[in-house]
Structures are given as structure tokens and as C-alpha cells.
Amino acid sequence: MSKSSKSETKKWESVCTRCGRCCYEKIDFEGRIYYTGLPCEHLDPGTKRCKVYDQRDKQRPGCVRLTPENIKKGFLPADCAYVADIEDYPAPIMPDDEDGTRDE
Numbered sequence: 001m002s003k004s005s006k007s008e009t010k011k012w013e014s015v016c017t018r019c020g021r022c023c024y025e026k027i028d029f030e031g032r033i034y035y036t037g038l039p040c041e042h043l044d045p046g047t048k049r050c051k052v053y054d055q056r057d058k059q060r061p062g063c064v065r066l067t068p069e070n071i072k073k074g075f076l077p078a079d080c081a082y083v084a085d086i087e088d089y090p091a092p093i094m095p096d097d098e099d100g101t102r103d104e
């Protein structure tokens with residue numbers, strides 16, 4: 001990776017506020033994303049950071065890398081810093097939403 005590519009990656013990753021909410025399992029139902037209350041096994045609940053971040057592609061096949069293109073697909077929480085300013089963002093349904101999936 002070139003020096004400028006590394007710094008671009010660092011800048012892109014600095015947008016993340018490390019809330020950890022996107023590291024919860026999701027269900028795609030008819031094109032709509034529903035969050036579950038189940039965290040990824042690699043999410044550290046204390047730090048809210050991924051415990052295998054640098055090896056996440058190998059450790060967790062299916063972990064989606066955030067890119068300017070795929071963040072628009074609706075799998076990040078509506079107030080995530082990456083998508084908060086995207087107009088008409090198709091926000092996922094969160095467990096606490098009225099029509100969410102959590103059974104209380």
C-alpha cells in the first residue's frame with residue numbers, strides 16, 4: 001500500500017466514532033436491513049472495537065468493508081457519521097425501533 005493510499009485509508013477510517021453499533025448481526029429481509037441485538041463474536045463489548053480488525057476478512061468472512069459506494073446500501077445506523085449526511089439514506093430498522101425485531 002502506498003503512503004498516500006495509507007493516509008487516505010486513515011482519513012476514511014477516522015470518520016468512525018467507534019460506537020460499535022454496526023458490528024451487530026443484521027438480517028436482510030426483502031431488501032430491508034434489520035439489526036438484531038446480537039453482536040459479532042469479535043466485537044469487544046468494553047472498547048466497542050473489533051478484536052480482529054486487521055485480520056477481519058480472514059477471521060470473519062462476510063464482514064463488509066466500508067467504502068464510499070457500499071455505505072449507501074442501508075446497513076449502517078442512520079446517525080452513523082458515514083451516512084448521517086446522505087440524503088434519503090435507506091436507514092436500517094434497529095431493535096429499538098417501533099417496528100424492529102426485538103421481542104420484549
Ligand code: SF4
Pocket residue numbers: 015016017018019020021022023076077080081082
Ligand atoms: S456505526 Fe458508524 S460510527 Fe459506529 S462503529 Fe460503525 S462505522 Fe463507526
